Amino acid sequence: DAGITQSPRHKVTETGTPVTLRCHQTENHRYMYWYRQDPGHGLRLIHYSYGVKDTDKGEVSDGYSVSRSKTEDFLLTLESATSSQTSVYFCAISKGGSANYGYTFGSGTRLTVV
């Protein structure tokens, strides 16, 4: 979507390796989110950020870490990838923390762990 890009779009990695996914925004929004999407589970929140260096855990944060050193970038790291982390990962941005600001989603990163 305009203003938010995710990279890479697709990645295949081996079990046990670290993987970093990047979310980049040009909207100068304060809030950024990482969700994973799995069949039968919808979207589940992994981590989110409410400002530079300010992050918090979501529902499924185990095995993941995040960093936000600049407003525009929010990185998601799988410390040691496992097959259960095969998923589609979506980044979202929001101007404020309250939902009435709305979320804009990226196009997603499809990650396969073999």
Add this chain to the structure above:
Amino acid sequence: AQSVTQPDIHITVSEGASLELRCNYSYGATPYLFWYVQSPGQGLQLLLKYFSGDTLVQGIKGFEAEFKRSQSSFNLRKPSVHWSDAAEYFCAGNSGNTPLVFGKGTRLSVIA
């Protein structure tokens, strides 16, 4: 715990027929509620949202949704479905400053 439930995993409708996708919520206070659509291989697009006021909200692509507090529901409707409406639909909600919580989604198939 706050939650959003979509009871139907998959719905099939004929082109031109009416559509209703169900969504139930569980929140202590009146939540903000949303419907998103996801076409295959794409991200999520916002269809409509409810914050307060008029309980019938209009969205894009001819969709509407009605907030019913007594039934804890926020069902999505469209009077006449087009083949291009085939997609996955997600209901989402939150209260206050918490991140959005999504339902598990309903996949819509449209047949001729």
